[in-house]
Each structure stands twice: as structure tokens, then as C-alpha cells.
Amino acid sequence: SQQGEEDPQALSIQEGENATMNCSYKTSINNLQWYRQNSGRGLVHLILIRSNEREKHSGRLRVTLDTSKKSSSLLITASRAADTASYFCATDAGANSKLTFGKGITLSVRP
Amino acid sequence: EAGVVQSPRYKIIEKKQPVAFWCNPISGHNTLYWYRQNLGQGPELLIRYENEEAVDDSQLPKDRFSAERLKGVDSTLKIQPAELGDSAVYLCASSSTWWARNPSEAFFGQGTRLTVV
Numbered sequence: 001s002q003q004g005e006e007d008p009q010a011l012s013i014q015e016g017e018n019a020t021m022n023c024s025y026k027t028s029i030n031n032l033q034w035y036r037q038n039s040g041r042g043l044v045h046l047i048l049i050r051s052n053e054r055e056k057h058s059g060r061l062r063v064t065l066d067t068s069k070k071s072s073s074l075l076i077t078a079s080r081a082a083d084t085a086s087y088f089c090a091t092d093a094g095a096n097s098k099l100t101f102g103k104g105i106t107l108s109v110r111p
Numbered sequence: 112e113a114g115v116v117q118s119p120r121y122k123i124i125e126k127k128q129p130v131a132f133w134c135n136p137i138s139g140h141n142t143l144y145w146y147r148q149n150l151g152q153g154p155e156l157l158i159r160y161e162n163e164e165a166v167d168d169s170q171l172p173k174d175r176f177s178a179e180r181l182k183g184v185d186s187t188l189k190i191q192p193a194e195l196g197d198s199a200v201y202l203c204a205s206s207s208t209w210w211a212r213n214p215s216e217a218f219f220g221q222g223t224r225l226t227v228v
Contacts, residue, residue: 004153033216033217035219041221041222042115042202042204042219042220042221042222043154043202043204043217043219044219045216045217045218048216088153088154090217098156098159098167099144099156099217100156101146101153101154101155102153103151103152103153104151104152104153
């Protein structure tokens with residue numbers, strides 16, 4: 001089963017614009033992670049936010065976490081064509097820290 | 112430092128045939144995951160190892176799938192016999208710890224794309 005549900009399923013923006021992607025989950029978590037996957041490749045870790053954190057930055061990435069709403073958002077600022085990829089949120093939950101992925105968001109950045 | 116290495120990259124087999132995938136995790140990573148990813152979907156966990164122990168195999172179809180992690184390093188995932196519905200990308204990942212108080216990112220291999228015909 002997949003706990004995380006990303007929204008929207010697909011997003012198309014112009015280079016230079018900001019991209020906002022959302023993730024909702026169902027159960028309490030230890031942390032939430034965002035990954036990127038380029039076509040035909042493995043997943044690459046982008047950023048991790050712990051359950052006691054509300055916001056985190058890494059370069060052009062900003063992630064927020066609202067545990068009361070069981071949701072997270074990933075913001076990519078000043079997008080580039082190279083940001084075109086699928087983005088997944090993954091929740092680390094329970095005593096066994098099972099990493100569970102959502103279905104992903106397809107981001108297309110037009111040059 | 113080398114990342115997670117998987118082989119083969121691609122495999123085409125006929126249904127009912129056996130197939131095996133191999134994974135070499137990052138040196139020193141005690142946690143190893145096998146995921147299956149269907150087209151347009153997110154990865155779904157098949158099995159997770161802590162060193163040589165399988166600590167979560169609840170999603171592994173045990174009638175046809177098996178896995179092992181010898182000496183807590185390399186791992187193999189086997190399907191016997193393969194079915195048409197097994198066509199997917201099989202991803203291996205490793206991390207340094209699954210411990211909740213010290214969470215760690217997972218590093219993924221390139222995956223093995225399996226096609227069952």
C-alpha cells in the first residue's frame with residue numbers, strides 16, 4: 001500500500017517559475033522525504049524533514065511539514081529545464097521505519 | 112565512492128522462467144531494500160534487510176519470490192516462476208540506519224527493468 005499521495009499528478013511550468021508539489025499521508029510519521037527520479041533512472045534523495053520540524057531549505061528547495069494536517073509541500077524556486085522529472089514523497093513511519101512512497105508527480109519545465 | 116550497483120540493467124524472459132537480480136549496496140550500509148516500481152507508480156517495498164536479517168518481508172509474494180543477503184552485504188532477489196504481471200523495474204536501495212531517532216536517506220541503484228513475455 002502507498003501512504004503518501006502527491007498532488008497534482010502532473011505539473012507543467014515555464015522555466016524560471018516556481019513549482020509547488022503537495023503530499024498528504026495517513027498515519028503518524030518519523031520523518032518525510034522527497035525524492036526525484038529522472039526517466040529510466042533510480043531515485044535520488046532531495047531532502048528529509050523530521051516530524052518535529054516545520055520547514056527546511058536546501059538550495060532552491062523548500063519543504064514544509066504540517067503534522068496536524070498530515071501534509072507536506074515541496075517548493076522548487078526558479079525552476080530549470082533540468083528539474084524535469086518525477087518527484088515522490090516518502091514517509092518513514094512506525095517503529096520499524098518503513099519507507100513508503102507515493103505515486104509521484106510528473107514535473108515538466110518548459111525552456 | 113561507488114553508489115548502489117544493480118545488475119543486470121535489463122532482462123527479458125519468457126513467463127514461467129526463473130530470474131534473479133543482484134544488488135551491491137554502498138559499503139557500510141546496514142539497511143538494504145528491494146522495491147518494485149510499476150510504470151507510472153511509486154516504488155513499493157518488497158523486502159527490507161537489517162544486516163543479514165529480513166525485518167520486513169510482508170509485501171513479498173513468497174510463493175514465487177525469494178531473497179537473500181549473504182553476510183549482510185550483497186543481496187539477490189529471485190522470481191521463480193515469473194509471471195506476466197511481474198514486469199516492472201526492480202530497485203535496490205541502501206541506507207546507513209533505519210533507526211527512527213537518526214533517520215537516513217536511502218540511496219537507490221539504477222534498477223533492473225524486467226520484461227516477462
